[in-house]
Amino acid sequence: MHFEWMMIPYSLLTLFIVVNYGLLLTALMQKIGARVGRRYGIPIWQNYIDLVKNYGLRSSITHGVMFYLGPVFRLSGGVGLLLFVPTIYGSVMFSNLSFAGDLILALYFVFFGALGMALGAGESGHPHAAIGVSRGLSQMTAAELPFALAVFAVALQYQTLSITEIVAAQQGAVLHWTLFTNPFAVAAAMLSFLGSMMRPPFDLVLAPQEIPIGPPTEYHSSYLALMQTNRVIFPIAKIVIYMNLFFGGAASWPVFFLKVFLIYLFSLFVGVAFPRFRVEQSIRWFLVWALPLGIVAIVLV
Amino acid sequence: MKAELEKRIVKGPDGIEFEVDPLQDYYCQEAPTVMPAAYSKIVEGFFNWARAESLWILGFGTGCGAIEMxxxxxxxxxxxxxxxxxxxxxxxxNLFIISGYLSVKTLKRAIRSYEQMQNPKYVIGLGSCTINGGMYWDSYNTLKRLDYYLPVDLYIAGCMPRPEALLQGFEDLKEIIRAGKGEGANQYAQYFDWYKMNQKQVIHDWDMPDYNW
Known part of the structure; x- marks a missing residue:
């Protein structure tokens, strides 16, 4: 296959736009959450300052090799996920490596960062980290089931595993979106989406009042800064997959910004309205409510 | 010294016996060092600005002042x-607020928490008790002067200071940090022996390593 060197600056540009948008979007979401509690919330540029501060700390300590690699795996999971899906449909500049990977690869990348994080947090040796990891992996397994079913339903529906072709099939009119052609798959996937956004009622990995703050308890300075960078990339990368599979993709950056914002807002709305589940409630919820929707989606297709 | 901190032979679940020395194995024995600032003055100024605008407070309330936070x-x-x-x-x-009186028992936890924070770090003494003991001036187990034990950047006087006073205190601390004067962590490292001597004078059951980050 012919390799275009131009792809490298193009991908870096995509990454740059997404990181900046993510930093602002995350702060905006926190502000909206604060507004629900009648507070002003953090300044919109606060995430940049936190990032600079954490990179600028003078000392840092390590607990071992995996402690180093945990945040790196996490970040590569986020970046990899972003680069293997077409960010802007039909654009040569921002399609990145989407021709090379299919849906299965994207599904793998969604899990990859969490596994790296589990190993890294495990080596930090803090009991809260171990509890957080076990909670996170069990919840993630339950939440991924409906998502996987929805993805298979979509793949069956369009008879392809290529994300680009799935987006192409949804172009033309709003009613061509998977949202309208296969609503059960979208419903199952959106319920699963709640489980991966670290917001109530499914924020039992971080669980601020129980196991503060879970896996990253021992992480600080540059390690933490790497994870913060990933925390702004990964949700967007994941939302891009949802946008491409279910909401017709985005043909330009303004549409992209709007759709990502709205999908993100969905998890925030649910988050401010409901208190946190316990871990067994959360898993049962996914198995009872989200999983049957996924099965229905597969059966109907 | 507590029994659980003494050196002992442990038998694992698979029958292998091994030696455990908690003070050596679980904690770091290295003394803190003075960390130099960034090479360039501009970069350091930029970092100091970021540190000032991003104060992360350790959620550890030591006394009644915690209720004002x-x-x-x-x-x-x-x-x-x-x-x-x-x-x-x-x-x-990166900011430790000693909120109100600090008893000898809590001092031990405060020291361990402080030493686990990363350089640069700041300490605010909240309330009169951290300055001269305040209303606990004749108590047998409350510390009278906080800065004998931890390097304090700023005091907020009052018993108790109102939340508005705390907000003003944060603004003052920001100015200190921006001016490059918030070097408590380096001061602690430089006069480490003096601080340890003071701490050991009041903590009689010292059952932790001298430095435990």
Missing amino acids: RPLMTPRFDAYRYGVQWRPTPRQA
């Missing part, structure tokens, strides 16, 4: 507006 998270005072946030772990925090 809670309103700061609520709609009425909302300290998040000023870049002040709370972190539940000392690893990620």
Whole structure:
């Protein structure tokens, strides 16, 4: 296959736009959450300052090799996920490596960062980290089931595993979106989406009042800064997959910004309205409510 | 020394016996060092600005003053507006507020939490008790002067200071940090022996390593 060197600056540009948008979007979401509690919330540029501060700390300590690699795996999971899906449909500049990977690869990348994080947090040796990891992996397994079913339903529906072709099939009119052609798959996937956004009622990995703050308890300075960078990339990368599979993709950056914002807002709305589940409630919820929707989606297709 | 901290032979579940020395194995024995600032003055100034605008407070209330910090998270005072946030772990925090009186028992935990924080780190003494003992001036187990034991950057006087006073205190601390004077962590490392001597004078059951980050 012919390799275009131009792809490298193009991908870096995509990454740059997404990181900046993510930093602002995350702060905006926190502000909206604060507004629900009648507070002003953090300044919109606060995430940049936190990032600079954490990179600028003078000392840092390590607990071992995996402690180093945990945040790196996490970040590569986020970046990899972003680069293997077409960010802007039909654009040569921002399609990145989407021709090379299919849906299965994207599904793998969604899990990859969490596994790296589990190993890294495990080596930090803090009991809260171990509890957080076990909670996170069990919840993630339950939440991924409906998502996987929805993805298979979509793949069956369009008879392809290529994300680009799935987006192409949804172009033309709003009613061509998977949202309208296969609503059960979208419903199952959106319920699963709640489980991966670290917001109530499914924020039992971080669980601020129980196991503060879970896996990253021992992480600080540059390690933490790497994870913060990933925390702004990964949700967007994941939302891009949802946008491409279910909401017709985005043909330009303004549409992209709007759709990502709205999908993100969905998890925030649910988050401010409901208190946190316990871990067994959360898993049962996914198995009872989200999983049957996924099965229905597969059966109907 | 507690029994659980003494050197002992442990038999694992698979029958292998091994030696455990908790003080050596679980803690770091290295003394803190003075960390130099960034090479360039401009870069250091930039970092100092970022440190000032992003104060992460360790969520550890030592005395009654801790109750004055809670309103700061609520709609009425909302300290998040000023870049002040709370972190539940000392690893990620860079501001330690000794909130009110500090008993000898709590001092031990305060020292361990402080030493787990990363350089640069700041300490605020909240309330009169941290300055001269305040209303606990004749108590047998309350510390009278905080800065014998930890390097304090700023005191907020009062018994208790109102949340508004705390907000003003944060603004003052920001100015100190921006001016490059918030070097408590380096001061602690430089006069480490003096601080340890003071700490050991009041903590009689010293059952932890001298430095435990």
